[in-house]
Amino acid sequence: MNRTAVARAAVAAALATAAAGWQAPALAAWEPTKPVEFVVPAGTGGGADQMARFLQGVVAKHNLMKQPFVVVNKSGGAGAEGFLEVKNAKGDPHKIIITLSNLFTTPLATGVPFNWKDLTPVAMLALDEFVLWVNAESPYKTTADYVNALKAGNPGQYKMAGTGSKQEDQIITVAIEKAVGKKMTYVPFKGGGDVAVQLVGKHVDSTVNNPIEAIAHWRSGALRPLCVFDGKPMPYPAKVTATMSWQDIPTCKSQGLDVEYLMLRGIFMPPGVSQDQVDFYVELFKKVRELPEWKKYTEDAAFNTTFLTGKDYVEWVTRAEATHRQLMQEAGFLAK
Secondary structure (H helix, E strand, O other), rough: OOOOHHHHHHHHHHHHHHHHHHOOOOOOOOOOOOOOOEEEOOOOOHHHHHHHHHHOOOOOOOOOOOEEEEEOOOOOOOOOHHHHHOOOOOOOOEEEEEEOHHHHHHHHHHOOOOOHOOEEEEEEEEOOOOOEEEEOOOOOOOOOHHHHHHHHOOOOEEEEEEEOOOOOHHHHHHHHHHHOOOEEEEEOOOOOHHHHHHHHHHOOOEEEHHHHHHHHHHHHHEEEEEOOOOOOOOOOOOOOOOOEEEEHHOOHHHOOOOOOOOEEEEEEEEEOHHHHHHHHHHHHHHHHOOOHHHHHHHOOOEEOOOOEEEEHHHHHHHHHHHHHHHHHHHOOOOOO
16 A cells, blocks of 8 residues: 555544544523513512512522523513413513412403413422411410311401402411311401501401511511411421421411411413523522522521422422312302
8 A cells, every 4th residue: 555545544544533533512502692581470579579589689699690680570460461471472581470379369360361381380489388377465375276266256257367359368268267167257458567467456366477477576476376388397497586486386287277378489481482491490590599598588588498390390380270279269269
């Protein structure tokens, strides 16, 4: 073989070896190319708005995303405005929405043409707890004391204060009525702060405030927690009062009141987005969950920090919708 042939053979062999080891460069994972609109289907200052703005802040602080979140409140029609906007933004990965129980209650109570299946589920970030509260000077030291008083009283004798009508507080009240077998008088107020003040002033007999709405009054000795509407105690052992932590509050079920209710703090996207676009946000929120700020935020508000994605998230939302439908139907809250 002459030199030319040898050289050609060597080049061919080198090219073959290189080709065998060569791999196409991986395509860069999708990420936002412009600011992301973070829709809140509720007004400013509420729990969903607070969480969206907290996420906006920590994502920017830690540079977890090259583009910023822009929080936009769309509260019209009990949140229908926000849900319909995201539903109609088909294929737009630069729009996400944070949900609360109005994901279920608004379409069921109003008949607005929207269902969670119109959106793309991304992740459950957390669940809001609800606690049965009474005035600290009331005779009810335990859940059993309270339940026995309800059973012994006249229909409508005992007043439960809550935020809004046909929403989570009234749904829990209906569930309590069903479990106890006695009607209560539900008194709606604009917000959780107002509700707690009504109980402090002894204008009502009980509330189902979120922990963060009542903690100051618990600390001051004005309110007493009886039980939490979760399947397990809250995992926060730090003392809130001189003698009790969130973890010390028993579950309502363990005290004979068979009611469980948690409110979704979840993220959805418009329909028609791709899996890699969903995955970007899933990974983003996983990073947020590792931050010390998230751990402090969730502990301060005593959130249930369950995180779900994919099939597990879809199954949870499906069950939650069925529960809301049943309770609202029994209460006569469904749109005619």
